[in-house]
Amino acid sequence: MQDWIDDLRAILGDRLSLSSSDRDQHGRDPGHPDGAAPDAVAYPLTTGDVAAIAKCCSAHCKAMIPYGVGSSLESQVSAPHGGLCIDLGRMTRIVAVNAADMDVRVEAGVTREQLNTELRDTGLFFPIDPGADASLGGMAATRASGTNAVRYGTMRPNVMGLTVVTPSGEVIRTGSRARKSSAGYDLTALYVGSEGTIGIITEVLLRLHPIPERIAAAVVPFPALGPAVDCVIQILQLAVPMARMELLDEVQMRAINAYSHSDHAETPTLFLEFHGGPASVDEQIETAKMAVEQNGGGPFTWADRTEDRKRLWKARHDAYWAAMALRPGARMITTDVCVPISRLTELIVQTRADFDERGLTAPILGHVGDGNFHAFILFDPEDVAETAAAHAANNALLERALDMGGTSTGEHGIGIGKRTHLLSEHGDAVELMRALKNSLDPLKIMNPGKIFLEE
């Protein structure tokens, strides 16, 4: 142990921290205050630093846990085997903006808000928006998405390439600046969503999008959950290229009004955003209005000015904190299922009823345009019965989603919490994933204990 720390010190100097507050903070995520602390925290400045760190940890056979801003939700940053947390938060350089090609290369620690601020004069933006101001390396590692994915896709199609440090300290570059390629295996896609278990992402090459000429956003209440979800499905089938299509149920709307001092109707509500040329946006709105009317929704409250739109989406993004504020001191399970859209109404309505029957406070909200939704299941960790009810409700939801041909995680990943659900979902394919992991990380030092149950 001391030899390993001495060797790391030689590489990092005072950018290696052994302080207990640093270590504790780096093992936790917002949903898991009891995450395990690493033995030390490294703050590399370059890909070269990371490569040297990996060589050192490899030589000492010590675990490495990559860390962005710590906003993941399935204990991805916890260190159950100790080892070194590699905090990429000081690697915040925008390496190259290629406005003409609509791409950008950034270091892994750049956050999405930092990137969009730097892009402000280019007419371009990076749309993926998981709510938190996450690091782009972390977003790539967990295959994040969020409110804009219905139009712009998840991190999967928006990451064009990566710089990755392998567990043994080799530096590889995947992908290219070409918009498409058939040159060999799609290593970029293999690392996107690998949750730090096969290498450390140090740079990300991202696809950018032109800021639309017109943006219009609105909030639309519905009398009940069913018609709100049906309306979403209808809009999709009418081929309206929606930019955002978010559902918040009545519990979540109540939480938001209380938290943001707003006065939205406290019924199931859609938050919509339209992007395009002026005529296209008018046409999209016309079609959406028809679908809303047919499903008994309305009226639309429009946010036309930029600041009104920002306020609208801030309320949506504050959903997590608003839910927390419903019961201060409570813990929360953040679910994350995604199902074929034809099953969405049934699943959401069932889930609302199930939570209510179990007496749980659990707002539902989600990226319904993708068939993806979350519930914030609140429970008092001191209350054994309520804790059990919360976990049982979550498991029942996951099983229903898998029965419907869906997935146990639309965007939060497996981490520690969903390893058994991964087996239910993918069966024998998990052994194949493990074979890949073992071939790329034979010492089993990359974020051990994540994605796969221990052997």
Added chain:
Amino acid sequence: MQDWIDDLRAILGDRLSLSSSDRDQHGRDPGHPDGAAPDAVAYPLTTGDVAAIAKCCSAHCKAMIPYGVGSSLESQVSAPHGGLCIDLGRMTRIVAVNAADMDVRVEAGVTREQLNTELRDTGLFFPIDPGADASLGGMAATRASGTNAVRYGTMRPNVMGLTVVTPSGEVIRTGSRARKSSAGYDLTALYVGSEGTIGIITEVLLRLHPIPERIAAAVVPFPALGPAVDCVIQILQLAVPMARMELLDEVQMRAINAYSHSDHAETPTLFLEFHGGPASVDEQIETAKMAVEQNGGGPFTWADRTEDRKRLWKARHDAYWAAMALRPGARMITTDVCVPISRLTELIVQTRADFDERGLTAPILGHVGDGNFHAFILFDPEDVAETAAAHAANNALLERALDMGGTSTGEHGIGIGKRTHLLSEHGDAVELMRALKNSLDPLKIMNPGKIFLEE
């Protein structure tokens, strides 16, 4: 050898062919009439058949070469180590159309035209269009794309899941019917583009798209190559969601007029297609017209009726045969580079000049909206000097594309022909790809000799 054939015969009966015409035909692709024949050809009817075949070939340590319709262009179906060609052409069942969810599961031998015919009453279509009426399994295996990729993406984002038979005969299912997932490694993306080197794709789960309310297509000539490509770049930067944006140079237009008895202007020409609601399409056309005018192009020849549009795209798709007809009996190198769009004008203009200087007949055409283009470099294989000039011109083009941050193959894949270019393009990452290959195919029996140079 005889034991192996006997064991295969027990599985397949008369669906195992040893005839030399069958074997010869299955080792060739359109560009490589000298491809190596396999020892035998199997015609499985089910995934179970394929699994039994794989177990048998594994036990006898014999090579397996998956085969769709044989329209690949980089010798992917050649059998340099002999072994068994697995022709999936009899697996043509549409397993499940889910119109509400806009997805479909098909067996690997279904072709894209068969699929779109079966979908005709659903209001949905599968857009990926590589020209040939390829099998969907083959399109997944080579990460195909084509004229629509600028709007709808390549096979990569449009394959939601796969059924794969591993080299040892296990059956795994990747992905799910959910629109997105963060559940473990993206195995779907790993198999898409793997060219049969790690498993045999037997079923493909595809994303469908609503047929747009309005479709408009046009042909627009330009005075020179440079302005035509500049116009494409400008249209992209104006965020026009083009459905198709194809460039054909003056040599290709001459070939098409001769082949299709048409009377297009014989100058560099764009083939454009617009998809959307009526107002959106009008708006797109307005913007595109402005860009065309600014670059000295025009006039537009519109194909408004479905049959006119079909004729227009048939002419585009016949480009390959039209080029062949320029010099009957000649051989052809089909190039396939893709570069960042800002370098496209420079590369195409340079390439045209280089071909002309070398005295080569070589029409240029491509999916310029993606930065991807092809040249059909014709040569007489009996003429040593011309053969050398054709290969030198192709290599020079590939090197220029890589120098510009591009890729050596936008959509045709590596096969046998581009294995050294893969090394130039991806360096150390190729060793990592090989490690993955070896972990999934330890006996090295899956399509050996493809993607990787022999060890």
